[in-house]
Amino acid sequence: MANKTFCWAIIDAMREEMERDDSVILIGEDVAAAGGSFGATRGLFDKFGPARVRDTPISEEIIVGLGVGAAMTGRRPIVEIMFIDFLGLCLDQIANQAAKTHYIYDGLFKMPLVIRTSTAVEMGIGPHHSQSWEAIVSHIPGLKVVMPSTPRDAKGLLKAAIRDNNPVVFIEHIALHRVKEEIEDDEFLIPLGKADVKREGRDVTVVATGLMVARALAAAEVLSKEGVEIEVIDPRTISPLDIDTIVESVRKTNRALVVTSSLKQFGLGSEVSAEITERAFFDLDQPVKRLSPPFTPVPFGRQFDEYLNPNADSIVSAVRELMA
Amino acid sequence: MTQDPLEIYRRLLLIRECEAQLNDAFAKNRFPGYLHSYLGQEACAVGVCDGLTDSDVIVSNHRGRGHYLAKGMAVKPMMAEMFGKASGVCGGRGGEMHAADPSIGVLGGNGIVGGGLPIAAGAALSAQMDGRGAVAVAFFGEGASNNGSFGETMNVAAAWKLPLFLVCENNLYAEMTPFDQTVAQPDIALRAAGYGMPGEVVDGNDVFAVREAAARAIARARSGEGPTLLELKTYRWGGHFEGDPRKYRTREEEDEWKARCPVARVRKILIDERGIEAAQLTALETQVASEIAEAIVFAIDSPLPEPETALSKVYAA
Numbered sequence: 001m002a003n004k005t006f007c008w009a010i011i012d013a014m015r016e017e018m019e020r021d022d023s024v025i026l027i028g029e030d031v032a033a034a035g036g037s038f039g040a041t042r043g044l045f046d047k048f049g050p051a052r053v054r055d056t057p058i059s060e061e062i063i064v065g066l067g068v069g070a071a072m073t074g075r076r077p078i079v080e081i082m083f084i085d086f087l088g089l090c091l092d093q094i095a096n097q098a099a100k101t102h103y104i105y106d107g108l109f110k111m112p113l114v115i116r117t118s119t120a121v122e123m124g125i126g127p128h129h130s131q132s133w134e135a136i137v138s139h140i141p142g143l144k145v146v147m148p149s150t151p152r153d154a155k156g157l158l159k160a161a162i163r164d165n166n167p168v169v170f171i172e173h174i175a176l177h178r179v180k181e182e183i184e185d186d187e188f189l190i191p192l193g194k195a196d197v198k199r200e201g202r203d204v205t206v207v208a209t210g211l212m213v214a215r216a217l218a219a220a221e222v223l224s225k226e227g228v229e230i231e232v233i234d235p236r237t238i239s240p241l242d243i244d245t246i247v248e249s250v251r252k253t254n255r256a257l258v259v260t261s262s263l264k265q266f267g268l269g270s271e272v273s274a275e276i277t278e279r280a281f282f283d284l285d286q287p288v289k290r291l292s293p294p295f296t297p298v299p300f301g302r303q304f305d306e307y308l309n310p311n312a313d314s315i316v317s318a319v320r321e322l323m324a
Numbered sequence: 325m326t327q328d329p330l331e332i333y334r335r336l337l338l339i340r341e342c343e344a345q346l347n348d349a350f351a352k353n354r355f356p357g358y359l360h361s362y363l364g365q366e367a368c369a370v371g372v373c374d375g376l377t378d379s380d381v382i383v384s385n386h387r388g389r390g391h392y393l394a395k396g397m398a399v400k401p402m403m404a405e406m407f408g409k410a411s412g413v414c415g416g417r418g419g420e421m422h423a424a425d426p427s428i429g430v431l432g433g434n435g436i437v438g439g440g441l442p443i444a445a446g447a448a449l450s451a452q453m454d455g456r457g458a459v460a461v462a463f464f465g466e467g468a469s470n471n472g473s474f475g476e477t478m479n480v481a482a483a484w485k486l487p488l489f490l491v492c493e494n495n496l497y498a499e500m501t502p503f504d505q506t507v508a509q510p511d512i513a514l515r516a517a518g519y520g521m522p523g524e525v526v527d528g529n530d531v532f533a534v535r536e537a538a539a540r541a542i543a544r545a546r547s548g549e550g551p552t553l554l555e556l557k558t559y560r561w562g563g564h565f566e567g568d569p570r571k572y573r574t575r576e577e578e579d580e581w582k583a584r585c586p587v588a589r590v591r592k593i594l595i596d597e598r599g600i601e602a603a604q605l606t607a608l609e610t611q612v613a614s615e616i617a618e619a620i621v622f623a624i625d626s627p628l629p630e631p632e633t634a635l636s637k638v639y640a641a
Contacts, residue, residue: 065442
């Protein structure tokens with residue numbers, strides 16, 4: 001067992017998969033000698049060389065397009081798009097090309113492409129570096145969307161994403177990059193599409209994603225002292241969503257709260273909430289509650305990010321309301 | 325490369341008949357959707373693809389049938405795909421703008437103007453890594469040259485010396501807008517210099533000139549010298565889509581270009597310079613016309629895919 005940061009877990013996942021399979025390549029801005037904008041590709045250029053680890057121009061559409069074309073012709077590319085806010089620059093390649101190629105051509109091509117990107121909600125970096133777009137990409141059929149909340153999950157999910165024959169948008173929160181966790185030395189994979197119960201409880205099901213998982217767990221500690229036990233579920237894969245695990249939990253707890261950085265309107269919380277309501281309405285003692293940022297862009301500065309996003313206190317309050 | 329000019333003529337005819345008979349089917353309301361005709365541009369596809377093998381790949385655009393046929397796609401399943409039939413190369417779900425066959429290096433068409441260019445660069449990256457001298461070709465129109473994907477593709481292909489061959493078929497109209505209204509510089513090929521690659525303007529209605537220029541670009545790519553941009557000046561005989569009333573141009577202009585027909589031009593060369601009997605050509609024309617007619621009958625008679633197949637293959641196993 002080694003104590004690893006989320007960031008090194010990502011690097012380990014890529015290194016192990018590149019060692020295992022020559023067809024895995026890495027393409028993106030600053031991924032080679034620089035070692036990645038967030039240090040998440042360190043050592044890979046030295047180990048695998050310039051043919052397999054390539055710096056690109058700041059040219060997001062071609063970065064993803066290179067991945068699409070390479071995936072159609074026998075490679076398993078990992079491409080890095082620095083911030084999720086930049087996906088708009090390459091959305092054609094993601095939504096119209098990568099996500100649909102297998103489908104349009106009736107299975108003639110597989111699309112083993114991983115698009116690693118980061119989100120920086122609550123880092124205070126300003127309106128073009130603070131968005132939470134997992135709902136936008138999750139709305140596109142054919143894509144898989146993964147959002148890990150711990151180092152171990154990040155490693156196992158990324159390895160599974162690289163081996164998956166579908167395009168996967170892999171969203172890393174850069175605040176989580178520094179988080180550490182004991183990770184086993186033996187190889188492991190975490191299957192895509194399977195939620196994880198991060199804490200068991202009987203009173204309220206709290207579905208939380210990404211950065212919000214740790215906050216839900218912190219809230220659980222506070223609530224536990226009040227005699228309220230929440231069950232914290234991290235979907236880990238946002239699309240396809242493991243709604244069965246969530247609904248099963250709600251049938252036990254009869255109350256549900258969804259906590260995301262995804263905007264409230266048309267967001268991830270809306271989707272989870274609607275699914276719970278459709279499938280388990282008569283098991284609910286209270287309407288499903290959402291904690292999400294309000295429908296606004298984000299100004300520069302951490303005070304705004306902190307003001308707009310859910311935190312442990314707001315989770316505690318929301319759970320108390322559900323228990324009232 | 326094909327040494328036999330009669331074979332070149334047959335390939336031109338195949339595309340010509342395909343487009344003419346599809347237009348006819350469309351006019352008779354027998355075609356199920358939009359039809360983006362390639363009529364008039366036949367020399368571009370035939371001239372470029374003549375230098376390619378099955379190991380080389382192409383990406384196409386809205387107007388793809390010429391490219392598919394010139395690359396060697398089987399006629400009947402290609403035609404069935406155009407009609408959206410289950411017997412099509414992609415089971416009918418791709419339809420008129422999307423057909424592919426990886427076994428002969430066709431990586432598909434595209435419904436997005438400029439969408440195929442970055443994909444071709446990715447295929448060229450694979451070819452470069454494979455080191456077997458394969459080439460990727462991107463067919464696109466002059467409209468796509470104003471898309472960001474064009475500049476991004478040109479830049480990275482030149483920077484990385486990718487074995488990419490960029491073929492711009494400049495048919496003068498980007499959808500329904502005359503090209504000279506959207507650019508100040510009429511020669512797209514000049515932009516190549518700005519990215520550090522050769523660019524060349526060629527008469528896109530002259531199949532032999534296209535073939536020679538293409539051979540140079542393909543040889544450059546195969547030998548690791550990097551990408552080339554070829555601009556083929558040609559003309560789209562029809563509208564952007566069939567049924568487009570073409571109010572944005574004159575019938576006189578259309579007639580002038582039809583007088584420069586790329587198919588008739590080769591026919592004349594075969595008779596005047598090669599001494600081939602007109603009767604032999606007429607026999608070939610009849611044979612090709614029947615091949616296309618049979619493919620259209622096959623397509624029309626084929627069943628539609630079952631509606632529930634829409635739910636399959638969203639994800640690959």
